[in-house]
Amino acid sequence: MSIAITTQFICFTVLSLVVIIGALGVVLLESIVYSAFLLGGVFMSVAGLYLLLNASFVAAAQVLVYVGAVNVLIIFAIMLVNKKEDLKPISDIKSRRVISTSICLTLLSLLIRVDLTNVWSLSSPENSIGEESTIRIGEHLFSDYLLPFEVASVLLLMAMIGAIVLARRDVMSKDISTGLPVDQELIEKSSEPLLTNKN
């Protein structure tokens, strides 16, 4: 990395602040649409952190896959299911909040303690391949990581078929039991919950 160290520090500080504050906004904001757009900002900042770590290929993949695919998918899901609904109040919500927050803070303090106290065996920067990382990733993917690479393609195919099977709406033209034609309009407008909550 040929950027001056001061510039690197400024970039790192800004990017990590955006990541942390954006992530807090994602989980705390009332409106789910704002959360989705903040999530896109968090993904972009994480890509910036990758650039600081000399990983241009992974940063590009992060922007393409997370911002371009996952975030857009989440926004589409919000548009499909975002109905204003009054959530049922939970009786013990206060104690739940307190317990989960304390668990998270304890985990955070433990992780930070490990981060700071452990002695990391850093390798010398002279061995660093720096900007050649894309070439090295390609070598890995087609030699020692060839099997995981191929399995990943099968996984993506399975996920695609699974998503289609799960999300499609099966509408038959005839009722199976009676043989009468099904009123398609009724299915489209059906708002009656099939499995209502009894309590």
Add this chain to the structure above:
Amino acid sequence: MMNLESIPLQAFLIVSSALFCIGIWGLLNSRNAVRVLMSIELMLNAVNINLMAFSSYIDNNLIQGQVFTIFVITVAAAEAAVGLAILLSLYRNRVTVDMESFNLLKW
């Protein structure tokens, strides 16, 4: 304050720890199922930052961490697609995305 020649590894690790804990908090406290999926994405990103930092500071010649990050991104994309498809079919059956109402398998 500091006179270092590069950003310390610990800085990246602390950012990723904070991001991971925010993700867990959101996972435990969200009522909206879409927000739960977003929290899972946050946690996956925290893990990715960790892998990338280690590959850059400890394994900076072989960079196996970057290869792992590519695979994690692949799995995350597949997970998001399947998760949102499950969410859509849940919404079609129960007409809600409230996590508290998905209790069909609860004893």
